[in-house]
Amino acid sequence: MTDLPDQMYAAFIDRCGPPDVIRYGTLPVPRPGPTDVLVRVEAVSVNHVDTFVRSGAYETARPFPFVVNRDLAGAVAACGPGVVGFAVGDRVWCNSLGHAGRQGAAAQYAVVPSDRLYPLPAQADPVAMVAVAHPAASAYLALHTHGRLDAGETVLIAGAAGHVGRAAMALARGARIIATASAADLETCRALGADVALDYRDPDLAARLHDAAPDGVDLHLDTSGHHDLDLATGLLAPRGRIVLMAGLGARPVLPVGALYTRDAQIVGFAISSATTVELAAAAARIDQLVSEGSLTPSAVEHLPLSAAADAHARLESGAAKGLRLILHPPD
Ligand SMILES: NC(=O)c1ccc[n+]([C@@H]2O[C@H](COP(=O)([O-])OP(=O)(O)OC[C@H]3O[C@@H](n4cnc5c(N)ncnc54)[C@H](OP(=O)(O)O)[C@@H]3O)[C@@H](O)[C@H]2O)c1
Structure with a gap:
């Protein structure tokens, strides 16, 4: 873990409120606990629930500064010593960050408990996966x-x-x-x-x-x-x-x-409120359908991570109808 940077870009809030409470700036790169995986994030989706968590409409523990959004696709950057089944470089996805005390996905790096992380199926497009993850698991x-x-x-x-x-x-x-x-x-x-x-x-x-x-x-x-x-x-x-x-x-x-x-x-x-067992069952079925090409997102729009506040505003106002907005952290 010694070659990780100290700081990363992130979209985060210091308090609940309208979309413009989201700040884009730097935070320390988090370090994984014993059974956590640190993921280098490539794509993050924007969901209605992310706006509810940001605004306070959905009550949940959010330690400030709080990184927003819950779904990511990326690659394993480091593993805690107790992690089994993941190795540095593995392509992965997750759909349960950003609530219940867990920091969110909208950053260059995110810590994911290993029981909330899934291998990206071979051939699966990480953007397509992160775009369907939340609606399909729901x-x-x-x-x-x-x-x-x-x-x-x-x-x-x-x-x-x-x-x-x-x-x-x-x-x-x-x-x-x-x-x-x-x-x-x-x-x-x-x-x-x-x-x-x-x-x-x-x-x-x-x-x-x-x-x-x-x-x-x-x-x-x-x-x-x-x-x-x-x-x-x-x-x-x-x-x-x-x-x-x-x-x-x-x-x-x-x-x-x-x-x-x-x-x-x-x-x-x-x-x-889904358990990790319920989420894993959903993930297994989603992997299957994505792999066989029978679960695809509607239109996707790519945005830089710095546009997170704008993406929340567009989703909330209905201006993103039919679109999955996908944020990309800088390399
Ligand atoms: N409980 C959970 O865990 C959970 C998880 C995920 C999502 N959600 C919620 O699920 C909802 C749907 O999310 P989404 O991303 O699928 O939204 P969406 O893409 O906006 O889909 C909503 C659809 O409902 C249609 N619609 C509107 N009024 C209707 C009516 N009276 N009868 C039938 N269809 C109607 C809309 O069609 P037109 O636009 O053409 O009118 C639109 O296609 C959101 O409220 C979200 O917060 C809940």
């Missing part, structure tokens, strides 16, 4: 860990053309997929695996959904955060599940009778 946890989706079941994915929605369609293979999206995105949804794709602005959407799922929906996942639980519960099959994962401020009306008379469940989840 979709995996929603569908499989919390939604318990079985092959042959019917899943309704609302917001299917979004980043999480696209990944969810790839990860729900084997189920019957009903997608809702904007009219302009319906063909894309079909191409990505939807058996039925419906315009969410169609005034007859409710009737069309009932027609599309005559035996009911086994799993309902609304990634748009606009929860119409009146409609969702009415569509459910017996023992159906609704997974809530978006809409921090949503206060939907819940028709209780329609839920309990179906023996149905509503379960919420945040990837930030």
Whole structure:
């Protein structure tokens, strides 16, 4: 570890607040603990949750100065003495930094606990991997860990053309997929695996959904955060599940009778609370789909790490719609 520099460039905050609290400057290069890996960061994605952690909307431990963002791809620069399975130079990725007391990814170097680090599959593009990491791991946890989706079941994915929605369609293979999206995105949804794709602005959407799922929906996942639980519960099959994962401020009306008379469940989840075992299961499936080319990001825009504050502002304002913003630290 002696040839590591003392200082690195990083995007960090000294307090929570709007995007312009993010400073771009130098911090000491962190040193890995006994079971940690120090990663030389090549690419960092910008996610909605990174803006929630920065602003304070999502409560979590953030020791200041706090490096922002959670996902990275890069190469191993050094390993703690107790690390097994990684060596200097290995290509790696991680999607769980930047919350719960862990410093973030938006820096030239980042310390990653070895049980939160995954080898980059051979042939995988690090940018494509970091771009799909958060939406795909979230979709995996929603569908499989919390939604318990079985092959042959019917899943309704609302917001299917979004980043999480696209990944969810790839990860729900084997189920019957009903997608809702904007009219302009319906063909894309079909191409990505939807058996039925419906315009969410169609005034007859409710009737069309009932027609599309005559035996009911086994799993309902609304990634748009606009929860119409009146409609969702009415569509459910017996023992159906609704997974809530978006809409921090949503206060939907819940028709209780329609839920309990179906023996149905509503379960919420945040990837930030996922265990390392759950995250590793998601990572294994993501590796598989990325390697076979069936999980790819929508459009990617490359930005220097110094543009981190601007990237947060664009994501928050909706100006980055359809794009995955990827930050690159200087060499
Ligand atoms: N709980 C967790 O752990 C977790 C993890 C990851 C993400 N999330 C959350 O998941 C949400 C989605 O993230 P994302 O990156 O996929 O966002 P995104 O790319 O903006 O996707 C949202 C999609 O929803 C569509 N939409 C809007 N209103 C709709 C409606 N009424 N019905 C159906 N679709 C509708 C949008 O289409 P148009 O733009 O064409 O209207 C857009 O394609 C965010 O709120 C994020 O914070 C949560």
